[in-house]
Amino acid sequence: MATRRIISSEKTILDQDDHDGSGPAADQKSNISPAVPMDVIVKLLVFTLAMIVVPIGSYFATVNTLFKGNSTFAGALAAVMANVVLIAYVVVAYKEDQSDQLDPKKKEGKKDL
């Protein structure tokens, strides 16, 4: 009887708060950096805008000036410009791929040294 536990002073798991340094995940660092870097967002916005503006804009800019009313050539130019935007996008994505693969290798090499 002398070692009776005082139950009322213990907290259930629902009452426990995460104090600093006592929670289960307190020793782990949370990754609070933004999931999508700013330059990627800018890149996507630029390409989205280019995708909307460039084909239509090139059509209406050249149909009466460069091609003198021949709308077929102007339409073909619009399709070509859309593909130019696409190729530029693929090139940018491919370069990003290479830089992603090169960077970890550099880090690993530094660790070994």
Place this chain on the structure above:
Amino acid sequence: MEDHPSAPDFAPFFGMAGIAAAMIFGSIGAAYGTAKSGIGIAGVGTFRPDLIMKVPPSHTQCLIPVVMSGIIAVYSLVISVLIAEDMNPPGPTRYSLFNGFMHLACGISVGMTGLAAGYCIGVVGDKGVRAYMEQSRVFVGMVLILIFGEVLGLYGLIVALILNTKAKG
């Protein structure tokens, strides 16, 4: 009322049907490609990148199928604008039945090839992005297959442009 055997009153119906077919079918293809490859991107997002792969796929690379689907819609838009410029309200020059059928062929050719290309881009984009998550060397092959799928829509656009010039002359 005069009788025009080669340019009846219902001839513009076929030209307008061509405009609608180009835009509707092309947009269906582009929407399928965007949605299906978007499912693939979302599937990549549910994995924990730090456990599965050493090099996480970047957002720019995952979005290549979506951009290509957008180009399909641009093809349809170009043909729709071209056909719409050739059509005028009833006036002194009558819209011939030949032009109507030719514009209908324009619209259906660019619309249906856009549907095919969008379907191809959707399936390849979905599986390709998921495979790229586990093996980054798949990237070049995925982009090549996507381009070959995209070219199907481009062929339809070329045929539609040629048909459109014939309808003018």
